[in-house]
Amino acid sequence: MGRLSPRKVEMTMLTSEQRERFARDGFLVLDGFVPDAECDALRARADALVAAFEPGSVRSIFTTEDQARNTDDYFLGSGDRVRFFFEEDAISRDGELVVPKARAINKIGHAMHDLDPEFDRFSRAPRVASIVADLGVVEPLLLQSMIIFKQPHIGGEVRFHQDATFLHTEPQSVLGLWFALEDATEDNGCLWAIPGGHRAGLKSLFVRNDDDTTTMHTLDSAPWEDAALVPLPVRKGALIALHGLVPHMSKRNESPRSRAAYSLHVVSARSAYPKTNWLRRAIPARGFGAA
Numbered sequence: 001m002g003r004l005s006p007r008k009v010e011m012t013m014l015t016s017e018q019r020e021r022f023a024r025d026g027f028l029v030l031d032g033f034v035p036d037a038e039c040d041a042l043r044a045r046a047d048a049l050v051a052a053f054e055p056g057s058v059r060s061i062f063t064t065e066d067q068a069r070n071t072d073d074y075f076l077g078s079g080d081r082v083r084f085f086f087e088e089d090a091i092s093r094d095g096e097l098v099v100p101k102a103r104a105i106n107k108i109g110h111a112m113h114d115l116d117p118e119f120d121r122f123s124r125a126p127r128v129a130s131i132v133a134d135l136g137v138v139e140p141l142l143l144q145s146m147i148i149f150k151q152p153h154i155g156g157e158v159r160f161h162q163d164a165t166f167l168h169t170e171p172q173s174v175l176g177l178w179f180a181l182e183d184a185t186e187d188n189g190c191l192w193a194i195p196g197g198h199r200a201g202l203k204s205l206f207v208r209n210d211d212d213t214t215t216m217h218t219l220d221s222a223p224w225e226d227a228a229l230v231p232l233p234v235r236k237g238a239l240i241a242l243h244g245l246v247p248h249m250s251k252r253n254e255s256p257r258s259r260a261a262y263s264l265h266v267v268s269a270r271s272a273y274p275k276t277n278w279l280r281r282a283i284p285a286r287g288f289g290a291a
């Protein structure tokens with residue numbers, strides 16, 4: 001018997017029905033993908049990273065409101081680092097924290113998958129590589145990772161967007177993998193998406209200019225079809241795969257429970273990665289193999 005090609009070995013996780021659903025809807029929910037104990041270990045690791053973080057005088061806020069204006073050098077330099085971004089409502093006008101540091105971070109980004117051994121191991125697990133192969137990303141590169149806390153009471157809304165607005169390749173190849181480290185409900189800010197919305201094309205492009213300013217270019221000014229939005233509540237351990245063009249958002253967390261998630265974005269090495277992407281790395285992005 002001849003050797004199986006690597007491609008065939010990898011095509012093991014998803015049924016053809018699941019792949020068809022992803023192609024139709026632009027997203028796919030896989031319940032129970034991450035065992036509870038592993039979710040807890042990643043959540044604890046995220047907490048340890050925050051505990052070790054010394055904010056100093058740089059307090060960068062992450063908000064999806066007017067992102068071109070609110071993007072700073074600390075953010076633009078985070079493509080190959082582990083950096084910490086605060087919730088807007090965690091900091092007073094004077095720059096002081098109004099909640100404990102552990103409850104103040106909106107997200108950590110954007111290279112945990114390369115720089116932190118636990119997130120590296122989790123991100124490059126064979127079953128993650130299989131999902132990515134099954135969903136059609138050829139020669140995948142792990143480009144970006146984030147821990148999103150969605151803190152109790154103050155976890156900010158993430159406005160409607162397509163991930164390809166912020167990570168663009170030619171042709172489009174971005175795939176988002178969103179792992180629920182805690183239960184995500186309509187109360188604590190679960191994802192919402194528009195089924196099939198990925199077929200309408202890209203609506204805007206977030207561009208890093210030569211002078212390191214950023215601009216949001218509108219490509220299609222037609223409004224989103226909000227009425228078509230569906231909530232995607234999931235239990236801890238679920239994986240939601242998101243096509244780079246599917247419109248999605250999450251509401252503010254008004255509840256007393258956090259909604260932590262780990263998200264990973266992959267692109268294809270076969271696509272060009274324009275210099276106009278905000279995310280730059282001194283060391284090129286790697287795939288699923290060992291360093």
Ligand code: FE2
Nearest residue numbers: 161162163248
């Ligand atoms: Fe997104």
